[in-house]
Amino acid sequence: MHALIFAVQEINADPELLPNVTLGFQVYDACNTLRRAAQGTLFMLSGGKGITPNYHCDKGTRLAGIIGESGSTRSILMAQILGLYWYPQISYFASSPILSNRYLFPSFFRTIPSDQFQMKGLAELVFYFGWSWVGLLANDNDYGQFGLQKAKEEIIKGGACIAFTENVLIGQPNRNAPHIVQVIKESTAKVVMVISSDSHFVIVAEELLRQNVTGNIWIASESWATSDLLFKERYQQMFLGTIGFAIHRGKMPTFSKYLRSLQPANDHYDPFIKEYWEQAFSCKWPGQENRIVSSDNASMRVCTGTEKLESLLTEEYHRLSLNVYNAVYAMAWAIQNLLNCTSGAGPFPYGDCANISSFHPWHLLHYIKNVNFKTKDGSQIFFDAKGNPPAIYDIVNWQVSVKGALEPVTIGSYDLSAPNGRTLSMDSAGIIWTNNETQVPLSTCSPRCPLGFRKVIIPGKPLCCYNCAHCPQGYISNQTDAVECHSCSWNMWPNQQQDRCLLRTTEFLSYEEPLGYSLAAIGILSSLIPLNILGVFIHYKQTPIVRANNYSLSCLLLFSLSLCFLCSLGFIGYPQPTQCLLRQVAFGMVFALCISSVLAKTITVVIAFNATKPSSRLRKWTGVKTSYSVIGFCTFLQLVVCVLWLSLSAPFQELDTDTKPGVIIVNCNERSPSAFWCMLGYLGFLAFISFIVAFLARRLPDSFNEAKFITFSMLAFLSVWVSFIPAYLSAQGMYTVAMEVFAILTSSWAVVGCIFVPKCYIVLFRPNMNSRENLMGKGKGQK
Structure with a gap:
């Protein structure tokens, strides 16, 4: 009220603003009730002498406009x-936002x-501090409900x-x-936004x-962010750190100087100053009823x-006062x-202007819509198309003053017209939170998900309530509270x-790996054994035991066994495209x-035994042509399988x-498993035939019996x-290749060991047994 009085007096004393025009005012107290607000409005419209709708009974000065009311409702x-x-x-x-409706x-x-x-802006404040779990408290009037809806x-x-x-x-x-406090106590939200007037919220505060x-951290709307009612020391522990x-x-x-000059003895026209004096200084005028009930126990x-x-009067008093001051100046x-x-260039029909002594309310309304002026502190005042001023707020933080009471300290601003687009600016380092902490408190429904985790929404709960789950294998999250993994x-x-x-x-059977170079060394050394045996056979080719075991077939078999050992090297080292193309084919052919x-050797043994019988027709099949024909035919069939494999699905x-998490296995894809198993199955078929034939011939006389060794x-x-088949199918990575190399070496050693080692033993260490008589069985019983 005194801001209005001060502004009117200042304007009337200003020779440049409204010269020769004196502003007057009437003040009506609505007493926070709708009835008194309506009554006061109708009084003003009727001239102040009674309520006469549609009539203005006062013939004196005109009513220019109304400053007020404070409450939205x-x-x-x-x-x-x-x-x-x-x-x-x-x-x-x-x-209230509804008042922006021009209709x-x-x-x-x-x-x-x-x-x-x-x-x-309050929502942006929530996001600025990283709060995701917020409670809302609002008056059940227009101000509270519209604010609640918009904030939510x-x-x-x-x-x-x-x-x-x-x-x-209210x-x-x-x-x-009691119900509100119970809800706040039971909630896990540590941040509560309150959209209420101080007079109503103070009861909740009690x-x-x-x-x-x-x-709790309280977010205050402007209705109570600078309220004296809640700055008392008794609320300090509860409201310290409030931000709003x-x-x-x-x-x-x-204006500050004007306020300090006020005295109850001098201002007889002011019916409120004595009441304010009692409230401000906690005293009581003698001989008057105390109109203020103190909430403290201090004696009056x-x-x-x-x-x-x-x-008592600080700059905080100039927040609401400044709004009243600016409103009066806007009217002026x-x-x-x-x-x-x-005249002639006016805004009304035919360029007319309004007469100051007889203007209508809509005349002045036109000029208020277009008013634009600068205040004495440099602020620009104007109204937008909806009647709103430039949107700018101070952000305050409740801290303890030197007197021990709470006080609002400005720590930032929210300005929608900020030139750099940064509407929210704040000095975060100057904020004091509850319990005098300087770190921003957390208010989340669920703890933050760390790196490597993602949010998993809990059915039936808000999106901010979630569980944290590890990212699936092969996925990462490089930020906290990740919604999904990448x-x-x-x-x-x-x-x-x-x-x-x-x-x-990268994984492959490398020569640098212990397993790789061990298998390679075994393969190379093993390939020399058949060649050494071949040298022994060549040196002793005239001896009975070498001649009796089909010298030429033995030489071919030893040479092929040496190649068998060497073909294992094709599976070791970084798999090159050419190597992948040929290694299985080379293995299969060799x-x-x-x-x-071996099969030809077995058949030769059987034919040779049966050809010694009188009148046998098998004599013509005992030559080397039969053996080479068997070898050529059997090898040709394998060649057909390999050529088809390379041609159709190389x-x-x-x-x-x-196959292996976190590892690139460099291998050779056989592309056609059917072709691979056909090739391997054919080798098994040949081996099985050789085994059957040799097994059936195992009881031939010892002189010609090589069948048991072949068996x-x-x-x-x-x-x-x-044994290789299940091991190969269950192995992974380089061990799959290692398993095949091991099978190649082992099976080759089986042939060398069972067929040629006994002969070499006799040739080299038992020469007395390497005689025709011994082979014919004549040496038996002469020892």
Whole structure:
């Protein structure tokens, strides 16, 4: 009220603003009720001598406009009435978004931003501090409900969640405080946004104090962010660290001087100053009823009137006062523009201008819509198309003052017209939180998911309530609270923590690996054994035991066995495309030649035994042509299988990233498993035939009986490759190749050991047994 009085007096004393025009005012107290607000509005419209709708009974000065009301609900009622007559109304504290509706409220303006901007800013405040789990508390009137709806919408839109929403029931004496406090105590949300007036929320605060509820972070709307009611020392432990939006504070040094000059003895026209004096200084005027019920237990003293306001009035008083001050000046500048109108160039029909002594309310309404002026502290004041001023708020943090009480400390601002686009600017280092902490408290429904984890939504719960699950194999998350995990590129794999990708290791049977160079060394050394045996056979080719065992077939078999050992080297080392193409084919052909030679040798033994009988027709089949024909035919069939394999579905080099996690297995893909198993099966078939024939001939006389050695060799050969099949199918990576190399070496050694080692033993170490008589069985019994 005194801001209005001060502004009017200042304008009337200004020779440049409204010269020769004196502003007057009437003040009506709505007493926080709708009835008194409507009554006061109709009084003003009727001239102040009674309520006569549609008539203005006072013949004196004209009513230019109305400054007020403070509450949104009462302002809505007043704006509906004043809008019917197009009377300009400028509120200094009604912030409900519905008042921006120009269809419903065509003559309403305000010097406080709409809650639409405030709630958006409060939501940005929530996101700025990383809070995702917030409780909402609001009055059950227009201000609270519209603010609640908008704040909830903005918070959810930004990805945070609402833990609870509760209404402060202003129609109930206790404001539903016990229930509200119980909800706050049971909730896991540590941040509570309160959209309420201080007079209503203080009752909830008393209940919070009674139940000793502490540790919460309170987000205050501008209605109570700078409230004296809650700055008392008794609320310190509960509200320390509160952060919120406050009306933008301006500098009004002359107004401060004016306020300090107020004295109850001098201001007889002011019916409120004595009541304010009692409340401000906790005293009571003698001989008067005490109109203020103190909430403290301090004893009341007598007011003297000599108390000094300097100790109470701070710059915080200039927040709401500045809005009133600006509203009066907006009205004055509109009247000034009306006065400055040039006839013939006016805004009304036919270029008319309004007469200052007989203007209509809609005349002044036009100028208020277009008012634009700069205040004495440099701020620009204007109204947008919806009657709202530039949206700017101060961000305040409740800290302990030197006097031990709470006080709001400005730590930032929210300015939608900021030139750099940074609407929210804040000094985070200057914030003091609850319990005097400097770290931002957490308010989440679930703990944050660390790197390597992702969120898993809990059915039936808000999105902010989730479990943290490890990323699946092969996936990573390199940020906290990841919604989903991301796969690495084909040549990379997650580290153990699954928070970044590393290059996969490459695996193949390398010559640098102990297993690789061991098998290679065994293969090379083993290939020399058949060649050495071949040298022995060549040196002793005239001896009976060498001649009796088909010298030429033995030489061919030894040569093929040496190749069998060497073909294992094709499976060791980095698989090149050419190597992949030929290694299985080479293995199949060399072993086909080897087993075909064994089969031919077995058949030769059987034919040779039966050809010694009189009148045998098998004599013509005892020559080398039969043996080579068997070898050629059997090897040719394997050649056909291999040629078809290479022609229709040739093997190729493959980088296998699926078999072994985190490893690129470089191998040769056979492409056609059927062809591979046909080739291997054919070798088994030849070995099986050799085994059967040799087994049937095992009881031939010892002189010609090589069949028993062939039987053992083929039995060992078949055992190795039958065992190879399950081992090969179950092995992975380089061990698959190693298993095949081992089978090649073992089966080749089985043939060498069973067929040729006994002969070499006789040739080299038992020459007495290497005689025709011994081979013919004549040496028996002569020892």
